[in-house]
Amino acid sequence: MLSARNIHKSYQDRVILNGVDVDIAPGQISCVIGPSGTGKTTLLRVLCQLEKEDAGEILVDGEQNTAPWPKVTAVFQSLFLWPHLTLRENIMLPARNHNPQADKDIEGLIKLFEMNHFIDHYPNQSSIGQRQRVALARALILNPKYVLLDEITSALDVEQTARILTKLTHLKERGIGVFLITHHLGFAKRAADQIIFMSDGKVTEQGPPAILQTPTTERLKQFMSLAEIGA
Amino acid sequence: MTVWDILSNYYPAFLTGLSVTLKLCLIIWGSGLLIGSALALAGIKCPRSVGLPSRGFSFFLGGVPLIVFLFWLHYPVQAMFDVVIDPFYTAAFTLSVVNLFAVADIVRGALHDFPKQYLIAARVTGLTRGQTIFKIQLPLILREILPPLLLLQVAMLHTSLFASLISVEEIFRVAQRINAQIYRPVEIYTALGVFFLAVCLPINGFALWLKSRFTRNLSEQ
Ligand SMILES: Nc1ncnc2c1ncn2[C@@H]1O[C@H](COP(=O)(O)OP(=O)(O)O)[C@@H](O)[C@H]1O
Numbered sequence: 047m048l049s050a051r052n053i054h055k056s057y058q059d060r061v062i063l064n065g066v067d068v069d070i071a072p073g074q075i076s077c078v079i080g081p082s083g084t085g086k087t088t089l090l091r092v093l094c095q096l097e098k099e100d101a102g103e104i105l106v107d108g109e110q111n112t113a114p115w116p117k118v119t120a121v122f123q124s125l126f127l128w129p130h131l132t133l134r135e136n137i138m139l140p141a142r143n144h145n146p147q148a149d150k151d152i153e154g155l156i157k158l159f160e161m162n163h164f165i166d167h168y169p170n171q172s173s174i175g176q177r178q179r180v181a182l183a184r185a186l187i188l189n190p191k192y193v194l195l196d197e198i199t200s201a202l203d204v205e206q207t208a209r210i211l212t213k214l215t216h217l218k219e220r221g222i223g224v225f226l227i228t229h230h231l232g233f234a235k236r237a238a239d240q241i242i243f244m245s246d247g248k249v250t251e252q253g254p255p256a257i258l259q260t261p262t263t264e265r266l267k268q269f270m271s272l273a274e275i276g277a
Numbered sequence: 278m279t280v281w282d283i284l285s286n287y288y289p290a291f292l293t294g295l296s297v298t299l300k301l302c303l304i305i306w307g308s309g310l311l312i313g314s315a316l317a318l319a320g321i322k323c324p325r326s327v328g329l330p331s332r333g334f335s336f337f338l339g340g341v342p343l344i345v346f347l348f349w350l351h352y353p354v355q356a357m358f359d360v361v362i363d364p365f366y367t368a369a370f371t372l373s374v375v376n377l378f379a380v381a382d383i384v385r386g387a388l389h390d391f392p393k394q395y396l397i398a399a400r401v402t403g404l405t406r407g408q409t410i411f412k413i414q415l416p417l418i419l420r421e422i423l424p425p426l427l428l429l430q431v432a433m434l435h436t437s438l439f440a441s442l443i444s445v446e447e448i449f450r451v452a453q454r455i456n457a458q459i460y461r462p463v464e465i466y467t468a469l470g471v472f473f474l475a476v477c478l479p480i481n482g483f484a485l486w487l488k489s490r491f492t493r494n495l496s497e498q
């Protein structure tokens with residue numbers, strides 16, 4: 047279990063996270079939804095310990111593990127592929143440290159994400175959808191236990207998004223805990239084991255996908271009705 | 278008297294001048310690149326105690342013409358302390374100082390603007406510190422600073438001719454002296470120009486080639 051306990055985080059005087067508790071279970075998909083600016087990305091950064099919480103604690107399988115990478119790893123919205131390495135090298139450079147079967151596994155990932163025809167290009171020669179798959183592959187080849195994903199499909203079209211999100215359900219079978227910040231409520235309803243609704247630096251409502259149909263808080267009701275219009 | 282005649286008659290003098298220019302440049306390039314890079318690194322590590330003063334001094338240097346700085350160190354400073362220093366070393370020192378602060382500016386800029394997201398990616402994928410420095414930071418920073426550093430070193434080679442003004446017997450001063458004897462300015466200065474073009478243009482061309490090659494790989498779509 048990757049757990050956040052009563053996390054508080056401020057930038058200067060602005061409170062961004064105000065007492066957040068979440069649990070990410072291995073083999074489950076936890077979808078985080080909520081309006082922008084409510085601290086979802088900040089929570090992700092604290093969860094993978096890129097950012098130090100002001101108060102509270104992060105527990106990785108019950109332990110306060112100070113550098114949990116790549117057991118806990120993340121893929122960000124802007125992907126952060128290294129521009130001077132080919133896509134294949136982007137995947138293989140960290141993989142060689144952590145996966146003795148990296149050479150074999152990358153072939154499996156190339157098949158899974160259909161990367162055969164562009165894997166030896168440089169990041170700036172590839173489309174955003176291609177880079178997306180590479181960033182995900184770079185994280186997965188490390189055999190992480192928890193993968194934190196921040197709106198990784200926001201720059202993709204409907205078809206590409208569906209393709210990526212479908213792949214995420216495979217991760218459950220591998221026992222990986224997925225923390226997915228997304229605004230694809232349809233996917234959250236169908237595939238999530240847990241929904242975490244955040245607003246104003248807090249987890250306002252949390253539970254099975256059913257809470258999206260029958261929200262108990264006003265804030266989630268309002269969010270869902272606006273989301274219907276947007277969808 | 279053709280250029281070839283001049284060269285064949287006076288080549289020992291030219292070679293001596295050339296070797297002085299070369300020595301001067303090796304000192305300027307070596308110390309500028311080494312100390313300048315070290316200064317930039319120290320400035321990033323200790324922004325208050327090293328970074329700020331060195332940036333301040335660099336800004337100040339930018340307001341002083343090089344010749345004024347050179348002459349100032351050559352005459353008044355030496356008179357003030359009542360010492361006589363070989364002009365070669367005065368020139369080497371002055372130009373090294375100018376070069377090292379210019380190098381530091383370039384390196385500092387690249388270090389300071391280094392995109393943090395590449396380091397974040399290195400952390401969450403579990404790269405070691407050594408890998409992060411040698412496989413990610415160093416190659417990316419080198420690609421960025423190599424072209425401007427090369428252009429700067431060529432400019433320093435040009436600037437080294439100013440050493441002739443405080444009687445350092447480098448290539449330009451030798452050319453002037455020979456010209457004073459035989460009065461063939463067209464041939465002598467053309468030969469000198471061609472020589473510098475032959476040395477500098479390939480380096481500048483190489484810098485431009487590096488720049489275009491690397492930006493092709495690095496630029497965002
Ligand atoms: N490094 C930072 N310094 C100052 N403010 C920040 C920083 N990172 C995020 N913020 C602020 O924190 C708030 C929450 O940001 P974020 O966690 O990115 O929200 P979300 O991902 O839910 O849209 C935003 O208002 C943002 O401006």
Ligand SMILES: [Mg+2]
Pocket residue numbers: 086087088196
């Ligand atoms: Mg965000």
